[in-house]
Amino acid sequence: MTTKILFVDDDNNLLDAIQRALRKKFSIHCALGGEEGLRRLASDGPYAIVVADMQMPGMTGLEFLRAVRTQAPDTVRIMLTGNSDQKTAVDAVNDGHVFRFLTKPCPPPTLTPALEAGLAQHRLITAEREVLEKTLGGTVKILSEILAIADPETFERSNLLTDHVRDFMRTSNDEVPWELDLAATLSQIGRITIPHVVFEKARDGVALSAAEQGLLDQVPAFGADLLEKIPRLENVAAIVRYQHQRFDGSGGPLTGTAIPIGARILKVLGDLVDLEARGVAQGAAFEQMQARWGSYDLEVLSAVRRWCDFSLARPRKSFSNPQMRRIDQLRSGQILAQDLYLSGGPLLLPANTALTPMLLGRLLNLETLSKIDPALPVYEEPAAA
Numbered sequence: 001m002t003t004k005i006l007f008v009d010d011d012n013n014l015l016d017a018i019q020r021a022l023r024k025k026f027s028i029h030c031a032l033g034g035e036e037g038l039r040r041l042a043s044d045g046p047y048a049i050v051v052a053d054m055q056m057p058g059m060t061g062l063e064f065l066r067a068v069r070t071q072a073p074d075t076v077r078i079m080l081t082g083n084s085d086q087k088t089a090v091d092a093v094n095d096g097h098v099f100r101f102l103t104k105p106c107p108p109p110t111l112t113p114a115l116e117a118g119l120a121q122h123r124l125i126t127a128e129r130e131v132l133e134k135t136l137g138g139t140v141k142i143l144s145e146i147l148a149i150a151d152p153e154t155f156e157r158s159n160l161l162t163d164h165v166r167d168f169m170r171t172s173n174d175e176v177p178w179e180l181d182l183a184a185t186l187s188q189i190g191r192i193t194i195p196h197v198v199f200e201k202a203r204d205g206v207a208l209s210a211a212e213q214g215l216l217d218q219v220p221a222f223g224a225d226l227l228e229k230i231p232r233l234e235n236v237a238a239i240v241r242y243q244h245q246r247f248d249g250s251g252g253p254l255t256g257t258a259i260p261i262g263a264r265i266l267k268v269l270g271d272l273v274d275l276e277a278r279g280v281a282q283g284a285a286f287e288q289m290q291a292r293w294g295s296y297d298l299e300v301l302s303a304v305r306r307w308c309d310f311s312l313a314r315p316r317k318s319f320s321n322p323q324m325r326r327i328d329q330l331r332s333g334q335i336l337a338q339d340l341y342l343s344g345g346p347l348l349l350p351a352n353t354a355l356t357p358m359l360l361g362r363l364l365n366l367e368t369l370s371k372i373d374p375a376l377p378v379y380e381e382p383a384a385a
Helices: 012-022 034-044 061-071 086-096 108-150 152-171 178-185 189-193 196-203 210-217 219-227 234-241 261-277 282-290 298-313 357-368
Strands: 004-009 027-032 049-053 076-081 100-103 317-319 323-326 347-349 375-379 382-384
Touching (some): 027 034, 061 076, 108 178, 108 357, 189 219, 210 219, 219 234, 234 261
Parallel strands (some): 004 049, 076 100
8 A cells, every 4th residue: 555645746845845844754756847747747646646736837737636546546635725715716626525624824734634634535535445446356256256156157257247348348448337237247146036936938939927927037237135134235236127127217217327337238238138048149139128218218229239330340259279178177257168057957157267265065965975976177278369
């Protein structure tokens, strides 16, 4: 975790004075003006704090802090200025999301506590990100692996949907929002509450009772109810809850853009995955979807079609030839080369499943009980075609 602090001002004498006064207590770095500040941020960052003067020629302090917010959102921003009018303070806090607003002259006894508070704030921000990326990410991974064990076919569908979401967002030059990524991964988690016989009947085309169909229809709500119990997953739960909501509002409580954008994306990509799984060619799938008036956000549907056209034109990655490996030789990250069934029983894991520590442990236990073959074909890393 960094503790470096970057001061940005157009007064070189002031920067020298700050360096002399604070260098024994803090890791102080200086930049003469906003443009140099951004260069230092890119080349020498990350910084825990940036302190910027408001009135600078060329790039103002407010413009600089706006850029910092985009370039380094975890960096705490402090404004230091001789202008103490109320509008300047309001603009700095609202537009630059400034943590502290200090007026010149700002002697070390005043500046030091502000910097200490800024470092504490940065530690909180960093800790929060670690919770999201590690603790929460680990929880989601476990839930996903439980789904893989409980319902392999659904797990395969969730993996394909997640891959589509990630590729669609990146092809659109957008970063994949973590909430949308998790929602795609856990979109079918509600299925673990439904008796498996119901899914078998639906898959085999057997008529369902009204009660059984009602259970299937409630899968998104069951999943959302599960996820809402996990702190910070409220928006993920909303995407999961409304992933089947029609854009025209029929059959549900929301309509149009009131539906979370993540849910609108999952609606299009999820239906595309389902149609392709039934053997419908991509072009025919889009024709069917475009005929479903009111089902989709047409902007999202058009964007997904452009993504598909672009995706088909790109070179594909392929796997090397599969290698037979004993169960005790398998390692996390390898890919199953074919469907894996229990001996004389149902599907255990579909082809192209990435092995994880939990799955490896399950395979070892099943091999000990002679429930699966002692060796499996697996792929290593994919290679460019």
